[in-house]
Amino acid sequence: MRIATWNINGVKAREGALKQFLKEHQPDILCLQEIKTVDEGFPAAEIEGLGYNVATHGQKSWNGVAILSKMPADEITRGLPGDDTDEQSRLIEGVFSVEGGAIRVCNIYLPNGNPVDSEKFPYKLRWMERLIAFVEERLEFEEPFILLGDFNLIPAPIDAHDPDAWWGDALFRPESLEKFRALANLGLTDALRAVTDEPAYTFWDFQAGAWRRNAGIRIDHLMLSPQAADRLENVTVHKDVRGWDKPSDHVPVEGEFTF
């Protein structure tokens, strides 16, 4: 089974690219972030026409996440617990039956957190604390659990073309990375780093010729419970997608599993 994540940066602007990717690669599950629409605005009929089930957790203008899957989900959960006042749509989780059991796929769009002297940075850190509590509970199930999406976190200097340029940024601040390590230390494996020690970027800014200069960062991740990590075969970063017409600034990252 192949499970992918892609920050699509607006599903309405990217409908053509989304269809092309689904047709070319046929992932079993594709998790989207930044759909930037309410549920009713998602082109569900078109995607269902390609053989996918669609579950969305949308929001007007910003954020919004979705899970596309060839098999229907047994269960869908929307929203991150822990703060009833948080209205941002940044988490959707699906449970899927596989041979011999079930897998749980949790799709997140973790807050960016910039600028760090604004409310956005403490919101990011609090969101990560809520995520850690949520994942801790999920791991108690001791089942294949895949936490994937746009983490807005650069895990290590190797994950940036120019790490010095990111010093002080919310994506690379010590406070942010400390929480990322706390999350990983619950027992999650960074899938990409389980298969390669080489740089592999997933985001290139639209600005300043970042793509042309390969000035990228790795911020889209698949984090695996032990039961999922045991079944990991390979990870593919679909870098070519960044070169398509009217691309998103992120590219799809796909994990291949034996279930």
Place this chain on the structure above:
DNA sequence: ATGCCAGGGATACCCTGA
């Protein structure tokens, strides 16, 4: 220190992203 570019929504010399 700022804008670079892009999408959204309603058309704003505006907001957000990373």
